[in-house]
Amino acid sequence: MFSSRRKTLLLQRARTLVEAQASCGGVDTASTPISLGFPLSPFPDSPRASNDKGMDRVVKSSISKINPQALPLNNQSADPLPLEVSGQIKAILELAIRSPSGDNCQPWRFSVTKSSLEIGIDHALAQHTFNNRHHASLISLGMLVESIALVSPELGLYAQVQWLAAEFINLDRKSPWVRITFANASLAANQSAWITAIQSRSTQRGEFSATGVVLSHPKFNFMKQCDSPLVSASVLSGEQARSTATLIEFICKSEQYVFSNPSALRDLFHWVRFSKHETQTSQDGMPWRSLGLRRTEALLFKALKRFPVLQNVFSPMVKIVIASQTRRKVGRAGGIALLSVKTATPEAVFEAGRVAMRQWLQLEQLGLAVQPISAASICVFDVASGAAPASMPAAYKTLYRNGLGTLMDAFCLNAGETPIWMYRFGQLATKPTQETPRRTLASFLIGR
Ligand SMILES: Cc1cc2nc3c(=O)[nH]c(=O)nc-3n(C[C@H](O)[C@H](O)[C@H](O)COP(=O)(O)O)c2cc1C
Known part of the structure; x- marks a missing residue:
């Protein structure tokens, strides 16, 4: 199904990030951020954006490293506040973006801080005849969030999921639909069942x-x-x-x-x-x-x-x-x-x-x-x-x-x-179908 070489590489990458985090002073994500080489910021129109003004800013030069495919959810908003985030959260997201999405449109948008993550949908990418009232987006967001919840403990974190968009009407706005708050969990050395499953998962269309x-x-x-x-x-x-x-x-x-x-x-x-x-x-x-x-x-x-x-x-x-x-x-x-x-x-x-x-x-x-x-x-x-x-x-x-x-x-x-x-x-019963591509993690992050 999935090439075992890619599986091993992804697992190694995830583990290396967590080890890097541990060697920088343990798994306290709130106090020990690791530079990822790209900036991360809250959702432009989330209420939290205006409250985080006191948090560290990442130097402007690193902002230019953002992949140009990253489209801000709301262009009229105040400057997003770029923050750095733990290696664990990055490793979790690298795995989570392997989740399924309708036609592999990968509509998710992330805004990450040191210990939390807000997720919304890029409405332009998600636009589809079969995505009425965002039903397909909601399914693929659920799949992504479940991936995050499952792999987090295997990477030393516990992910608490909070649903933010109570009404269908709220979904049309450019605000996040889900907030995930991460807390430390004990890292079990040999636990990688979900990581492996997520790395090898695919849609099979043969018989x-x-x-x-x-x-x-x-x-x-x-x-x-x-x-x-x-x-x-x-x-x-x-x-x-x-x-x-x-x-x-x-x-x-x-x-x-x-x-x-x-x-x-x-x-x-x-x-x-x-x-x-x-x-x-x-x-x-x-x-x-x-x-x-x-x-x-x-x-x-x-x-x-x-x-x-x-x-x-x-x-x-x-x-x-x-x-x-x-x-x-x-x-x-x-x-x-x-x-x-x-x-x-x-x-x-x-x-x-x-x-x-x-x-x-x-x-x-x-x-x-x-x-x-x-x-x-x-x-x-x-x-x-x-x-x-x-x-x-x-x-x-x-x-x-x-x-x-x-x-x-x-x-x-x-x-x-x-x-x-x-x-x-x-x-x-037939040959496994080919692996589908994914954009880089940086392209899912909101920032400029
Ligand atoms: C909401 C949604 C609807 C989907 N509908 C179909 C479908 O009807 N038929 C199909 O073969 N795959 C369907 N898929 C699977 C996606 O096409 C697939 O996840 C995407 O192309 C990425 O490929 P992967 O699952 O192999 O990583 C759907 C996935 C989602 C999340």
């Missing part, structure tokens, strides 16, 4: 098999019980999914939506990288090889991206291909899992992202692969919560409205539980 998936085994209990009061977890074996024809049909039709909707297709193609050069220069998006496409299919996609006028001509053919691929892949999965929220609040969606990430990592620790099936779950949530855009064709609104009933029946959901995240999992 799976049911080998090794026996849901009645206690090792799969984590897929049926959920410790979040806002989220419920359900799972079907591949066998159960296969015998529920309405479920498979619904998933196939919802995957086709992308190819029936010009704006969804445009947004998808925006993030598909058709050459190594494109991947290396952008450091985001999805290399076409990671999509499990054959070369001929990739060439067709490339042509459709370049000449949108061809999309109408080829759309029916592409839809047939997508439906048959989806039927095959979902039909052969070891299982299909569904997370539902018990209340339609941003915090619940964020929490679902956290649970999703933990399940993803746990499944990979069991040697299984995961692929999100987000159109069939996030769009159901969009329609059920009134977030579907007016531009969604009526036929698809009906599909997703009926899809809610299909998912509720198939996964035996209780009234009031609304699906938000679905994925297939199983033993990978």
Whole structure:
């Protein structure tokens, strides 16, 4: 899946940073900052920004080292106060940015101080036909935060997570959605299970098999019980999914939506990288090889991206291909899992992202692969919560409205539980797909 060389390098880097921190006087992040070579600052429009004026400023020259991709969340605000931060927090963030995001858009923005971190979303990067009311951003933020919470103790810190954006309306502003306060935790020398899992996690789009998936085994209990009061977890074996024809049909039709909707297709193609050069220069998006496409299919996609006028001509053919691929892949999965929220609040969606990430990592620790099936779950949530855009064709609104009933029946959901995240999992039966790139940590930091 992930090259073991990269895994070792990342682990070494994380450990070196923590050791550097320890050799500079222990793990007291509040009193012993380590220079990272780039400045860090609070969110420009966070209330805390104006209260931190007494804190150390980093010399102006180091500010120019910020990656130009770092876009300030709010250009009109007062100067952000650059601060230095501990090697541990840097190591944690280096790992956390390996988290999944829709189309690998990596929309997270960080503002870091010596012992805390605020995280927001870059709305320009997150703009997408499938990101209505920020639902996809909330999921990927939850995944990122869960990564932080899981690896922190393995790097000597405890991460306390505070949700800041109580209302969906608050999400539109350029303020942070989450604050994480770090406190010292005892560093266990041999504890690196989550670090390793996060380094090796990936989305796999090849075919799976049911080998090794026996849901009645206690090792799969984590897929049926959920410790979040806002989220419920359900799972079907591949066998159960296969015998529920309405479920498979619904998933196939919802995957086709992308190819029936010009704006969804445009947004998808925006993030598909058709050459190594494109991947290396952008450091985001999805290399076409990671999509499990054959070369001929990739060439067709490339042509459709370049000449949108061809999309109408080829759309029916592409839809047939997508439906048959989806039927095959979902039909052969070891299982299909569904997370539902018990209340339609941003915090619940964020929490679902956290649970999703933990399940993803746990499944990979069991040697299984995961692929999100987000159109069939996030769009159901969009329609059920009134977030579907007016531009969604009526036929698809009906599909997703009926899809809610299909998912509720198939996964035996209780009234009031609304699906938000679905994925297939199983033993990978084909070659693992290529690793996706990440931007540098500096590019996620707010500052100038
Ligand atoms: C909100 C969200 C929606 C996603 N939807 C899909 C999807 O429908 N199909 C898919 O194959 N991958 C999906 N992904 C996975 C991302 O494409 C993937 O995480 C990203 O390209 C980075 O690749 P990686 O997971 O291998 O690191 C989704 C991820 C997130 C966070």
